[in-house]
Amino acid sequence: xxxxLLIAMMCIASVFITAACRNxxxxxxxxxxxxxxxxxxxxxxEEYMIPFWKTDKIVDESILLVSNGNEAAEGxxxxxxxxxxxxxxxxxxxxxxxxxxxxxxxxxxGKKIKAVSKKxxxxxxxxxxxxxxxSGFDYSQIPSTDKGLYLPFTESTGFIEKQIFVTYIHTQKxxxxxxxxxxxxxxxxxxxIAKKEKINLFVYxxxxxxxxxxxxxxNVYPNKPSWPQVxxxxxxxxxxxxxxxVNKAVGGWTSENAVKSQESIGWxxxxxxxxxxxxxxxxxxxxxxxxxxVIGFGMNDATMGISKTAYRAYMxxxxxxxxxxxxxxEFILLGTMLANPKAxxxxxxxxxxxxxxxxxxxxxxKITSVNIGKMHEDLLDSGKKYADMTSNNxxxxxxxxxxxxxxxxxxxxxx
Numbered sequence: 001x002x003x004x005l006l007i008a009m010m011c012i013a014s015v016f017i018t019a020a021c022r023n024x025x026x027x028x029x030x031x032x033x034x035x036x037x038x039x040x041x042x043x044x045x046e047e048y049m050i051p052f053w054k055t056d057k058i059v060d061e062s063i064l065l066v067s068n069g070n071e072a073a074e075g076x077x078x079x080x081x082x083x084x085x086x087x088x089x090x091x092x093x094x095x096x097x098x099x100x101x102x103x104x105x106x107x108x109x110g111k112k113i114k115a116v117s118k119k120x121x122x123x124x125x126x127x128x129x130x131x132x133x134x135s136g137f138d139y140s141q142i143p144s145t146d147k148g149l150y151l152p153f154t155e156s157t158g159f160i161e162k163q164i165f166v167t168y169i170h171t172q173k174x175x176x177x178x179x180x181x182x183x184x185x186x187x188x189x190x191x192x193i194a195k196k197e198k199i200n201l202f203v204y205x206x207x208x209x210x211x212x213x214x215x216x217x218x219n220v221y222p223n224k225p226s227w228p229q230v231x232x233x234x235x236x237x238x239x240x241x242x243x244x245x246v247n248k249a250v251g252g253w254t255s256e257n258a259v260k261s262q263e264s265i266g267w268x269x270x271x272x273x274x275x276x277x278x279x280x281x282x283x284x285x286x287x288x289x290x291x292x293x294v295i296g297f298g299m300n301d302a303t304m305g306i307s308k309t310a311y312r313a314y315m316x317x318x319x320x321x322x323x324x325x326x327x328x329x330e331f332i333l334l335g336t337m338l339a340n341p342k343a344x345x346x347x348x349x350x351x352x353x354x355x356x357x358x359x360x361x362x363x364x365x366k367i368t369s370v371n372i373g374k375m376h377e378d379l380l381d382s383g384k385k386y387a388d389m390t391s392n393n394x395x396x397x398x399x400x401x402x403x404x405x406x407x408x409x410x411x412x413x414x415x
Contacts, residue, residue, distance in 0.1 A: 043414060049234045051407040052078065053174035057085075060165040062400035064387040065115050065122035073122035074114040076383040081108060081168035089121050089164050092157045092220035100164070111383060113166065121162050128152065128387060129342075136161075142394055143344040151342060151393055155213060157220055159391050159398065176378040182368040182412040186330045189292050189413075198242045199235065200289060202329075203228045204258065204278065204318065205296030207251030207267065208336065213391035214402045224399040230406035231294065238414055246288065248281050254306050255297040255314035259321075278321045289326040294409065295319070298336035298373075299395050302348040312356035319360070319367070331364075332409060333357040335371040339395045340386050346394055351377060370408045376401070 043050050048059040063075035087100040098119075100106055105117040115122055126132040130149040133139055137152035144151050152158070183190060192199055203209050211217040211226025225233070232245040250257070251267035263274040275281070282288065295318060301311050315333065322329055335354030339347040351373040361369045380386065387393060389401040397405065 043238065045234045045237045045410070045414075048403050049230060049406055049410060051178070051411050052404075053178050054411075056171060057167070057169055059167050060400060060403075061167075062163045062165050062388055062398055063113060064128075064159070064163050064385060065113070065120060066128060066385070066387070067115075067122055067124045069125075072114045072116065073120065073124075074112050075164075075385070075388060077111045077113065077166060077168070078174075078379070078382060078384065079168075079170035079172040080111045081166075081170050083169040084108065085167040085169065087113070087164055087166050090160060090215070090222045092160055092215070092218075095221040097222070113164075121164065123162055123387075134158075142340075142346070145342050145344050145347075151340065153393055155392055155396075157215075157218065159387065159393060160215060160218075160220070163388070163398065165400070176382070177371075177374055179370045179375075179408050179411045181415050182332075183415070185365060185368050186292070186413070188328045188366070189330050192291060193239045193241050196241055198244060200291045201228075201232055201235070201243050201245045202288075202290035202293040202322070203231075203245065203247040203249055203296070204281075204293065205249040205334070206253050206298075206300050207249070208299060208396060208405075209249035209294075209296040209334075210247065210251050210268070211249075211402070212251060213396045213398070215399055222399075224402070227397075227402040227405035227409070228294070230403065231409050234406065234410045235413065238410075246285070246290070249296070250275055252300065253297070254301045254304055255311055255318065256301075256306055258297060259314050259317045278318050282321065282325050290322060290329050291326070292330055292332070293319075293322050294332045294334065296334035296336065298334070298350055298353045299339065302336075302350040302353055303339065303346050303395075305348070308353055308356050311353055312359060315356065315360060319364075329366075331367040332412060333361060333367065333369040334405075334409075335369065335373045337372050337376045337395075337397060337401065337405075338380075338386075340390065340393060342386070343394050368412055370412055372405055372408050375404060375408060379404070 052058050065073035065075045067073035084102055089098045105119050107114050107116055127134055130144055130151050136158040137154050139150045142151040142153045214224055214226040216223045216225045228245055228247050232243045236243045253266050257264040258277045260277045263276045265274055335357055336350050338350055341347050354371045354373055357369040361367045391398040
């Protein structure tokens, strides 16, 4: 049974094409001290990077409209909009944006958006549950918690095509938990930023950390960057510092795979590979010294039944191996987003693994952590559906949820 589950998880981690990472720099005023605090300056980043809890403008919030029987398809925004700036969908095959008109294609009622024309993309409840099958989705890999059903699953564009993306202005407040600024803890990074020195950003983790399944990762329109690319660009734009991203995440891996000296099967750039863990990965880059390492394991650890004690030990070994390469390296540990609660084999209380990351961070003044799973849970509790924020309907973020990842990580580094 475990062997079959491992094979299924490896299949889920597979993706088609990856977009290349690109370096960029931007100019901004010189920091006044060795601190990541930007003082009274606003975020010098693109709008979609600014945390949704810090702004009154939400950019491209995603919704999957769902119809129940004969009722109009509808979905829910995070906030009740005061002004809708755009409602669109993206056609990945024709590389075009489809624009919808309020009062003609949809209406807004409080936080809800309801389709009033057949032009709007949507799914029925039976299609989303797997009772009714649609082309472009697999129905053989992901058993549902609804006995006898399999969830619609894809590593391609099926959900991107079905979701709409809403940009709007609102005046409501986000009253849930948000990440605390941690820049004052990462003093080595702050010193390099103050001197405008190049930052080596290292990302290591599972398929979520590879960037799966952002549209840019799939190399389809609208080609939005993966969250590691957003982090690189956000830091470069904010601090006027060159940031080079090295992403060595492997799809399908657990933290156990990440510390093995022998090779494990995984996926990189859409191709199956056989790769040893972090020690060998660094040996293959003998001159590389990371300054900031963002480590994201947990999704597959929970699914595959890695104990939380073992998970903490493996994560500590990853950190030690990186520190052996550069003792000045500082770390951000990511509590993973949630798996689809309807995915019988995949949803295994992923959020509880974050407690182990807290224990690691509490014992080291160069390590901080962020609980993205808690924010994901809060988004769901606030009315969002899992299908609003996923690209594969199981355990990968779509473009909007990828931006939530980026917002959380950048919030640790920018006030």
